[in-house]
Amino acid sequence: MKWSKLDARLATALGDDPDGADSYGRLNVFIRCRPGARKRAFDDLQKIVHSRVSKVGRDFVTASVGRDEVAELSEQPWVQSITLSSVLHPHGSDRSSDQFDAQTNMPNLQMRPPTSEIRPL
Amino acid sequence: MRYDKLSASLHATLDDLSTEIYVEDFQAADALGFDRGPMLASRAEFAPVTVERFMPDGTHRVDGLRVFLSCEADVSLEKLTALGVQIDRDVGQVRAATVPIAALDAVSESDLVRSITASVKLRPLMDFASTQVGLSDYVNREGRTGKGVVVGIVDTGIDTGHPAFAGRIDRIWDQTVLGQGVPEGSYGVEHHAPFASPPSDQQGHGTHVAGIAAGNDVDYCGVAPEATLVIVKTSFDNTQIASGVEYVFRVANDLGMPAVVNLSLGGHNDPHDGSDPLCLALDQSVGPGRIVCVSAGNEGDDAMHAARLIEADGDADFELQVHGTAPTVRVWFNSWYGLDDQMSVTVTGPNGGATPTQGVVPGNGAKSYQLSDGVVQVTTKAPGPDDLGHNVIVDIRPKLGLARVEPGMWTVTFHGDTVVNGEIHAWLMDDPDPNTEPTLFLQDTFGFRVGSPGAATQAITVGASVSRNTWESENTLGWRGLGSIGGVAAFSSPGPRRDGASKPDVLAPGSMIISARSTAWAVPEPNCIDPTHAAIQGTSMACPFATGLVALLLEGDPSLDPSSVRQKLVAAAQIPFVPTGTWTPEWGYGLVDARRL
Numbered sequence: 001m002k003w004s005k006l007d008a009r010l011a012t013a014l015g016d017d018p019d020g021a022d023s024y025g026r027l028n029v030f031i032r033c034r035p036g037a038r039k040r041a042f043d044d045l046q047k048i049v050h051s052r053v054s055k056v057g058r059d060f061v062t063a064s065v066g067r068d069e070v071a072e073l074s075e076q077p078w079v080q081s082i083t084l085s086s087v088l089h090p091h092g093s094d095r096s097s098d099q100f101d102a103q104t105n106m107p108n109l110q111m112r113p114p115t116s117e118i119r120p121l
Numbered sequence: 122m123r124y125d126k127l128s129a130s131l132h133a134t135l136d137d138l139s140t141e142i143y144v145e146d147f148q149a150a151d152a153l154g155f156d157r158g159p160m161l162a163s164r165a166e167f168a169p170v171t172v173e174r175f176m177p178d179g180t181h182r183v184d185g186l187r188v189f190l191s192c193e194a195d196v197s198l199e200k201l202t203a204l205g206v207q208i209d210r211d212v213g214q215v216r217a218a219t220v221p222i223a224a225l226d227a228v229s230e231s232d233l234v235r236s237i238t239a240s241v242k243l244r245p246l247m248d249f250a251s252t253q254v255g256l257s258d259y260v261n262r263e264g265r266t267g268k269g270v271v272v273g274i275v276d277t278g279i280d281t282g283h284p285a286f287a288g289r290i291d292r293i294w295d296q297t298v299l300g301q302g303v304p305e306g307s308y309g310v311e312h313h314a315p316f317a318s319p320p321s322d323q324q325g326h327g328t329h330v331a332g333i334a335a336g337n338d339v340d341y342c343g344v345a346p347e348a349t350l351v352i353v354k355t356s357f358d359n360t361q362i363a364s365g366v367e368y369v370f371r372v373a374n375d376l377g378m379p380a381v382v383n384l385s386l387g388g389h390n391d392p393h394d395g396s397d398p399l400c401l402a403l404d405q406s407v408g409p410g411r412i413v414c415v416s417a418g419n420e421g422d423d424a425m426h427a428a429r430l431i432e433a434d435g436d437a438d439f440e441l442q443v444h445g446t447a448p449t450v451r452v453w454f455n456s457w458y459g460l461d462d463q464m465s466v467t468v469t470g471p472n473g474g475a476t477p478t479q480g481v482v483p484g485n486g487a488k489s490y491q492l493s494d495g496v497v498q499v500t501t502k503a504p505g506p507d508d509l510g511h512n513v514i515v516d517i518r519p520k521l522g523l524a525r526v527e528p529g530m531w532t533v534t535f536h537g538d539t540v541v542n543g544e545i546h547a548w549l550m551d552d553p554d555p556n557t558e559p560t561l562f563l564q565d566t567f568g569f570r571v572g573s574p575g576a577a578t579q580a581i582t583v584g585a586s587v588s589r590n591t592w593e594s595e596n597t598l599g600w601r602g603l604g605s606i607g608g609v610a611a612f613s614s615p616g617p618r619r620d621g622a623s624k625p626d627v628l629a630p631g632s633m634i635i636s637a638r639s640t641a642w643a644v645p646e647p648n649c650i651d652p653t654h655a656a657i658q659g660t661s662m663a664c665p666f667a668t669g670l671v672a673l674l675l676e677g678d679p680s681l682d683p684s685s686v687r688q689k690l691v692a693a694a695q696i697p698f699v700p701t702g703t704w705t706p707e708w709g710y711g712l713v714d715a716r717r718l
Contacts, residue, residue, distance in 0.1 A: 055367070086390040090357075
């Protein structure tokens with residue numbers, strides 16, 4: 001594993017369970033490819049990872065990966081960095097929107113909507 | 122008259138009635154060379170509810186005002202009825218009443234009354250926009266409705282049966298269910314119009330947002346009511362949000378239309394400088410005829426960000442208050458400091474137990490510690506190739522066998538081993554249980570609350586202004602929110618970015634906006650307006666206003682790119698009594714006035 005290519009949250013997530021393999025299920029990640037390498041990256045990536053591989057932006061590929069796949073990806077010369085996904089949240093005031101499930105092992109950490117400002121007259 | 126007891130809008134009404142209309146404001150505006158038009162429109166919009174009588178000569182006169190009277194909870198206002206005051210709601214610290222104009226003086230002098238606030242009735246969004254932000258003037262001038270433009274909504278879904286969207290939803294990608302997916306992602310299910318079994322919107326957020334941007338509704342019309350809608354019901358995982366944006370742009374391209382995507386969402390797990398993958402991917406996806414609008418966030422009045430400046434060999438403390446009123450199951454501290462600095466970190470629990478001092482750790486950078494107050498994992502990994510700073514993460518969890526993090530004050534102490542810049546920024550998050558008091562910094566620092574994807578350089582990032590602070594719901598006479606109408610909403614996240622870049626860009630109306638209500642949404646009472654409409658607030662509601670405006674701009678010029686769109690919006694925005702082009706952390710470049718587009 002080339003830890004230097006992983007962001008701190010992904011490194012934390014993987015390091016949290018040194019025994020390994022996919023005990024948290026698969027992790028959604030952004031893979032940043034070295035400039036100009038995405039086409040090759042996409043082809044190579046599909047040989048390594050078989051789940052939810054998509055191109056986004058100009059330099060990025062997203063994928064759903066296990067620990068071993070992260071390790072293999074981190075060794076690829078065309079991989080510049082790998083970043084764990086985050087679960088975002090809506091910026092409205094409906095508290096029921098707090099119920100989204102994270103697909104990673106990261107906690108579903110969210111900020112509170114502005115309902116506390118509302119009170120009956 | 123006790124003018125100190127009167128709300129600002131009531132002042133304005135009295136000025137109106139005496140024809141001394143905002144003389145001082147107009148004089149100030151004239152002195153600064155500003156247009157009086159927006160001020161006039163704004164005043165009309167915020168006019169209190171009046172009781173009027175038609176006279177035999179065809180004119181009408183104002184006899185009374187509907188107001189809220191603040192008083193002690195147990196006081197009787199019966200004495201006021203002798204003045205002709207009609208008490209419409211006679212319980213609590215705020216009473217609803219109708220006060221004759223002639224009695225206002227005496228009511229204001231009464232010791233029973235602490236303050237008098239004008240009741241302002243919520244109005245259709247289009248009316249609202251046409252006055253406060255000049256939309257109807259713009260629409261009348263340009264004749265635009267968003268026709269021929271795709272408005273993409275990446276959110277909680279949409280109520281396809283809502284009449285506001287009839288015949289205009291082209292397709293939906295539901296990322297939240299198992300399926301073959303679309304070219305942008307091999308997961309979820311794509312639905313095409315007409316929708317035989319469409320996904321529902323149980324959270325209601327996406328439907329409401331879509332209604333503001335592009336609802337076609339007799340009572341509560343959106344900004345671009347003839348736009349084509351492409352919907353992504355997202356899982357809110359940011360990799361899938363990025364794919365959702367790509368999907369909207371591809372579909373728009375297939376349809377031969379320009380597109381603007383609305384992202385009324387965000388988070389704080391990023392460096393707040395636009396360098397995270399979602400921000401960068403968005404920056405790379407946009408271009409001519411491909412625009413993204415993002416809400417700034419609702420953390421303006423949350424003590425969830427703090428900054429410290431540290432000297433070489435000095436220490437800086439971040440004190441975190443974990444509340445004990447309900448279980449907090451996890452606290453997450455996301456902090457960043459400069460690449461040229463070297464710092465070490467110690468975490469101390471409420472009962473004094475502390476982690477060892479931890480500098481940069483090789484490998485994954487994470488070490489866990491069992492303290493008497495809980496399990497603490499500190500990550501001090503060396504920066505990766507794309508990082509613009511050191512990321513230190515502190516993850517606090519309950520001790521084994523306990524269900525909650527020890528309440529009290531936790532302290533994260535940084536020590537400056539090598540200091541060049543010395544600036545440390547930290548953001549707090551905790552578990553999302555709404556019954557839990559949030560974990561907050563004891564001493565927070567203003568600003569720096571626009572996270573990803575609002576921090577994206579090429580995004581149009583939108584904060585919220587206060588557009589309503591009292592309203593009537595379906596079953597309750599009145600509700601009150603905070604904030605002064607026309608000002609920045611307290612919840613609207615202020616910038617700048619951690620690197621100093623100017624975010625948010627502009628403000629738009631965002632408090633208690635009435636828009637489409639999803640039938641699958643169990644709407645809380647304060648938010649119910651009628652069976653097909655709800656009122657909610659947040660920068661989520663401000664963002665689609667800007668999205669709709671961008672759709673109107675793209676209708677006129679489909680080749681507009683993010684830079685030119687931003688220039689137009691910034692030029693049309695203004696902070697009151699401040700020269701155009703001035704940026705502040707809360708206002709951005711100001712509230713957008715569509716008349717100036």
